[in-house]
Amino acid sequence: MSEFSPFIVGLGGTTRPGSSSERLLRYALSAAEKQGARVQLFDGPSLNLPLYAPEDLSRADGAVALVEALRQADGVMIASPGYHGSISGLIKNALDYVEDMAKDENVYLDGKGVGLIACAYGWQATGSTLNALRSITHALRGWPTPLGVAINTAGQCLDPDGIPVDAAVRGQLEMLASQVIAFARWRKAGHVMTTPA
Numbered sequence: 001m002s003e004f005s006p007f008i009v010g011l012g013g014t015t016r017p018g019s020s021s022e023r024l025l026r027y028a029l030s031a032a033e034k035q036g037a038r039v040q041l042f043d044g045p046s047l048n049l050p051l052y053a054p055e056d057l058s059r060a061d062g063a064v065a066l067v068e069a070l071r072q073a074d075g076v077m078i079a080s081p082g083y084h085g086s087i088s089g090l091i092k093n094a095l096d097y098v099e100d101m102a103k104d105e106n107v108y109l110d111g112k113g114v115g116l117i118a119c120a121y122g123w124q125a126t127g128s129t130l131n132a133l134r135s136i137t138h139a140l141r142g143w144p145t146p147l148g149v150a151i152n153t154a155g156q157c158l159d160p161d162g163i164p165v166d167a168a169v170r171g172q173l174e175m176l177a178s179q180v181i182a183f184a185r186w187r188k189a190g191h192v193m194t195t196p197a
Helices: 020-034 061-072 089-101 124-139 167-188
Strands: 007-012 038-043 075-083 113-120 149-152
Touching: 007 020, 007 061, 007 089, 007 167, 020 038, 020 075, 020 113, 020 149, 020 167, 038 061, 061 089, 075 089, 075 124, 075 167, 113 124, 113 167, 124 149, 149 167
Parallel strands: 007 038, 007 075, 075 113, 113 149
Antiparallel strands: none
16 A cells, blocks of 8 residues: 655745745755655745735635645645745735635644745844744644744855755755655544544
Protein backbone atom coordinates (compact mmCIF):
# COMPACT_ATOMS: atom_id res chain seq x y z
CA MET A 1 0.00 0.00 0.00
CA SER A 2 1.47 3.36 -1.00
CA GLU A 3 1.77 6.24 1.44
CA PHE A 4 -0.91 8.96 1.32
CA SER A 5 0.17 11.83 -0.96
CA PRO A 6 -1.31 14.99 0.60
CA PHE A 7 -2.41 17.95 -1.50
CA ILE A 8 -0.63 21.08 -0.26
CA VAL A 9 -1.74 24.54 -1.40
CA GLY A 10 0.76 27.37 -1.20
CA LEU A 11 -0.19 31.01 -1.38
CA GLY A 12 2.21 33.89 -1.20
CA GLY A 13 4.34 36.48 -2.86
CA THR A 14 3.79 40.04 -3.97
CA THR A 15 2.39 41.63 -7.11
CA ARG A 16 5.97 41.52 -8.44
CA PRO A 17 6.60 38.15 -10.10
CA GLY A 18 9.60 36.37 -8.61
CA SER A 19 9.55 38.19 -5.28
CA SER A 20 11.62 36.76 -2.42
CA SER A 21 8.55 35.47 -0.58
CA GLU A 22 7.26 33.78 -3.74
CA ARG A 23 10.59 32.09 -4.47
CA LEU A 24 10.99 30.93 -0.85
CA LEU A 25 7.47 29.49 -0.97
CA ARG A 26 8.31 27.76 -4.26
CA TYR A 27 11.33 26.19 -2.55
CA ALA A 28 9.18 24.94 0.35
CA LEU A 29 6.58 23.52 -2.05
CA SER A 30 9.35 21.84 -4.05
CA ALA A 31 10.60 20.27 -0.81
CA ALA A 32 7.05 19.04 -0.16
CA GLU A 33 6.90 17.49 -3.64
CA LYS A 34 10.18 15.68 -3.01
CA GLN A 35 8.60 14.25 0.13
CA GLY A 36 5.61 12.87 -1.78
CA ALA A 37 3.08 15.70 -1.71
CA ARG A 38 1.05 17.08 -4.59
CA VAL A 39 1.25 20.88 -4.64
CA GLN A 40 -0.43 23.92 -6.15
CA LEU A 41 0.95 27.46 -5.97
CA PHE A 42 -1.03 30.68 -5.94
CA ASP A 43 1.67 33.30 -6.41
CA GLY A 44 1.40 37.04 -5.91
CA PRO A 45 0.16 37.95 -9.38
CA SER A 46 -2.56 35.25 -9.19
CA LEU A 47 -3.58 36.60 -5.76
CA ASN A 48 -4.08 40.13 -7.10
CA LEU A 49 -7.82 39.74 -6.55
CA PRO A 50 -10.61 42.28 -6.17
CA LEU A 51 -10.98 43.56 -2.62
CA TYR A 52 -12.97 40.97 -0.68
CA ALA A 53 -16.54 42.15 -0.14
CA PRO A 54 -18.73 39.60 1.69
CA GLU A 55 -21.95 41.26 0.52
CA ASP A 56 -20.95 40.87 -3.15
CA LEU A 57 -21.40 37.20 -4.08
CA SER A 58 -19.80 37.56 -7.51
CA ARG A 59 -16.26 36.17 -7.56
CA ALA A 60 -13.35 36.58 -9.94
CA ASP A 61 -12.13 33.33 -11.49
CA GLY A 62 -8.92 33.55 -9.47
CA ALA A 63 -10.84 33.81 -6.20
CA VAL A 64 -12.99 30.81 -7.10
CA ALA A 65 -9.88 28.78 -7.97
CA LEU A 66 -8.17 29.73 -4.70
CA VAL A 67 -11.15 28.83 -2.50
CA GLU A 68 -11.75 25.54 -4.34
CA ALA A 69 -8.09 24.57 -3.95
CA LEU A 70 -8.18 25.40 -0.23
CA ARG A 71 -11.32 23.29 0.15
CA GLN A 72 -9.49 20.31 -1.34
CA ALA A 73 -6.19 20.95 0.46
CA ASP A 74 -4.83 18.58 3.08
CA GLY A 75 -2.37 21.26 4.17
CA VAL A 76 -1.47 24.86 3.41
CA MET A 77 1.67 27.00 3.21
CA ILE A 78 1.48 30.79 3.38
CA ALA A 79 4.35 33.19 2.65
CA SER A 80 4.04 36.92 3.20
CA PRO A 81 6.41 39.83 3.02
CA GLY A 82 6.51 42.01 6.11
CA TYR A 83 5.09 45.40 5.20
CA HIS A 84 5.27 47.95 8.03
CA GLY A 85 5.31 45.27 10.70
CA SER A 86 2.62 42.92 9.41
CA ILE A 87 1.47 40.86 6.46
CA SER A 88 0.83 42.49 3.10
CA GLY A 89 -2.63 43.62 2.07
CA LEU A 90 -2.41 41.25 -0.91
CA ILE A 91 -2.02 38.19 1.32
CA LYS A 92 -4.61 39.40 3.84
CA ASN A 93 -7.14 40.01 1.08
CA ALA A 94 -6.54 36.51 -0.34
CA LEU A 95 -7.05 35.01 3.12
CA ASP A 96 -10.25 37.02 3.55
CA TYR A 97 -11.73 34.93 0.71
CA VAL A 98 -11.56 31.91 3.05
CA GLU A 99 -14.74 33.41 4.54
CA ASP A 100 -16.47 31.79 1.53
CA MET A 101 -15.81 28.50 3.37
CA ALA A 102 -17.68 29.59 6.53
CA LYS A 103 -20.66 27.33 5.89
CA ASP A 104 -18.69 24.37 4.52
CA GLU A 105 -18.86 21.05 6.33
CA ASN A 106 -15.14 21.54 7.00
CA VAL A 107 -15.21 25.20 8.06
CA TYR A 108 -12.38 27.48 6.92
CA LEU A 109 -9.03 25.67 7.37
CA ASP A 110 -10.32 23.53 10.23
CA GLY A 111 -7.91 20.75 11.13
CA LYS A 112 -5.38 21.58 8.41
CA GLY A 113 -1.70 22.06 9.16
CA VAL A 114 -0.51 25.46 7.97
CA GLY A 115 3.17 26.23 7.41
CA LEU A 116 4.06 29.92 7.67
CA ILE A 117 6.89 31.92 6.10
CA ALA A 118 7.56 35.59 6.86
CA CYS A 119 10.08 37.59 4.85
CA ALA A 120 11.19 41.15 5.48
CA TYR A 121 14.01 43.55 4.66
CA GLY A 122 15.48 43.33 8.16
CA TRP A 123 14.64 41.24 11.21
CA GLN A 124 12.21 43.58 12.97
CA ALA A 125 9.17 42.89 10.79
CA THR A 126 9.76 39.14 10.43
CA GLY A 127 8.63 38.33 13.97
CA SER A 128 5.52 40.50 13.95
CA THR A 129 4.60 39.27 10.46
CA LEU A 130 4.99 35.64 11.53
CA ASN A 131 2.90 36.36 14.63
CA ALA A 132 0.16 37.95 12.48
CA LEU A 133 0.14 34.90 10.19
CA ARG A 134 -0.21 32.61 13.22
CA SER A 135 -3.09 34.70 14.61
CA ILE A 136 -4.91 34.61 11.27
CA THR A 137 -4.33 30.86 10.97
CA HIS A 138 -5.84 30.34 14.43
CA ALA A 139 -8.82 32.54 13.52
CA LEU A 140 -9.36 30.35 10.44
CA ARG A 141 -9.20 27.21 12.64
CA GLY A 142 -5.97 26.04 11.05
CA TRP A 143 -3.10 24.47 12.97
CA PRO A 144 0.14 26.47 12.55
CA THR A 145 3.08 24.09 12.34
CA PRO A 146 5.45 24.20 15.31
CA LEU A 147 8.11 25.73 13.05
CA GLY A 148 7.41 29.08 11.44
CA VAL A 149 10.16 30.41 9.21
CA ALA A 150 11.32 34.05 9.46
CA ILE A 151 13.76 35.16 6.76
CA ASN A 152 15.71 38.41 6.53
CA THR A 153 15.85 39.34 2.84
CA ALA A 154 18.12 42.39 3.34
CA GLY A 155 21.10 40.50 1.95
CA GLN A 156 21.24 38.06 -0.92
CA CYS A 157 19.06 35.24 0.40
CA LEU A 158 18.46 33.40 -2.90
CA ASP A 159 20.65 32.36 -5.78
CA PRO A 160 19.57 33.05 -9.39
CA ASP A 161 17.72 29.69 -9.47
CA GLY A 162 15.62 30.59 -6.42
CA ILE A 163 17.53 28.36 -4.01
CA PRO A 164 18.20 29.84 -0.55
CA VAL A 165 21.92 30.52 -0.23
CA ASP A 166 21.91 29.79 3.51
CA ALA A 167 21.86 26.07 4.34
CA ALA A 168 20.00 26.84 7.58
CA VAL A 169 17.17 28.52 5.64
CA ARG A 170 17.00 25.58 3.23
CA GLY A 171 16.78 23.23 6.21
CA GLN A 172 14.04 25.28 7.86
CA LEU A 173 11.91 25.38 4.70
CA GLU A 174 12.38 21.62 4.21
CA MET A 175 11.39 21.01 7.85
CA LEU A 176 8.34 23.24 7.41
CA ALA A 177 7.30 21.10 4.42
CA SER A 178 7.87 17.94 6.48
CA GLN A 179 5.67 19.22 9.29
CA VAL A 180 2.78 20.17 6.97
CA ILE A 181 2.97 16.74 5.30
CA ALA A 182 3.26 14.86 8.60
CA PHE A 183 0.23 16.68 9.99
CA ALA A 184 -1.81 15.85 6.86
CA ARG A 185 -0.82 12.18 7.10
CA TRP A 186 -1.61 12.01 10.82
CA ARG A 187 -5.00 13.56 10.17
CA LYS A 188 -5.70 11.15 7.31
CA ALA A 189 -4.81 8.25 9.59
CA GLY A 190 -7.23 9.57 12.22
CA HIS A 191 -4.57 10.57 14.75
CA VAL A 192 -5.47 14.28 14.82
CA MET A 193 -8.61 15.67 16.38
CA THR A 194 -10.98 17.67 14.22
CA THR A 195 -13.20 20.35 15.67
CA PRO A 196 -16.95 19.74 15.72
CA ALA A 197 -18.90 22.33 13.73
